[in-house]
Amino acid sequence: MLLPVRTAVLNYLYQAGEADISEIMAALRPMYGTEKQFSKKMFMEHVMSLEANGLAELKSYELNQKNELELRYQINADGRVTAEKYIPAKFRQKGGKS
């Protein structure tokens, strides 16, 4: 069974160290891409909630060609501890480069 999406977002940040929302969505698209919940708005909420809960930090932000904000997040120490504690190792190791 797949991880819940918000957990999968944290897991991706754990593996990649840092990423913007487009990168996270591209990485998770093969698994969750067909679901109705797979939208930029939802992923924005996921990363901003992870930030509000102290598991990730905003690293930088840029305006893209469409004049939309591209937010780049990085996992922090608490996020790493939480991921290691609660995400099963088999998920953390997939393509992991922490």
Next chain:
Amino acid sequence: MKSMNSKYIEMQQLNKKFRVTGISSGAISGLTYGIYTTLVLLAGLYEPLISAVGLLAVPFVTSGLNDFLAGLWLLIYNGGKGRLKEIGRSLNTFPGKMVVAGALVGGPVANGAYLAGLAMAGAYAIPISATCSLFGALFAWIFLKQKPTKRVVLGMIIVVVGAITINWVKPEGSPNFTMGIICAFIAAVSWGLEGVISSYGGSMLDTDVAVNIRELVSGIVTMLIVVPLVAAFPLLVGTVKAGMPLLLLGLSGLSAAISFLCWYKANSMVGCAIGMSLNVTYAFWGVFFCVLFLGELLTPTIVAGSVIIVLGAIIVTMNPLDLIKKEG
């Protein structure tokens, strides 16, 4: 330079929107919990609930039906958002299992005790139950080793003073008043415990899904295990068949669903402290609606006590100055 400025403004607007949504969600959670409280009490005024015997039968039948119906409303909501699969995925994780454990404490125990308290002590039970933030801070101190600051201790003392104020003058004609207040305290202790249990890793779950699990687990366990234990299954069936009380519990379930959705959302958007502080305003709304629609008597002690408890609860969970702090 111009693009630097415009991206900075866009980011400021995004942060502001996120914070405003979080704060509004917290405020709505308080209002809708007050509505839920009033609707459950109103349902209790209809047959067969009004003439039911036993102190525990009505509270557990109403809390079980309310939570289950709230869970159904949330299934419709999450289904519409394409998140039904997330329920199974979340239950498969350790944090998801902790949400279930929290639901068992917060649902059958806390909701049952809260409604028993309301049945016995009326609106007086509402602000007493709002001391849950005090118990949340206490349990976080004991189990999570989060030592309270001086501000938190001050808030705790204020909450206790408020609770004493409310009980200073007992309303006339309430033989089970003290028992009702004790039940409201049991609810507060259990909600405090639920907060600590469900916060284990809960920050990495979608809160809309976590709330759905919470309400469904609470409703099903209360109806299938607790209600038969207190010999109230015939009352449950009678209430479902009666129509009007079921309709009111369907509406109270909708209010509870909105309240929990907004509360969890606020906690994850602006932090647990601000979210919880805004949520306890349900004590105001609950008393206000009960006086307005159910003819509860407004006495000076309940007004003073409610205000003191809500102030104390806010000080326990946050520095009140943070609410008016300007965005940096």
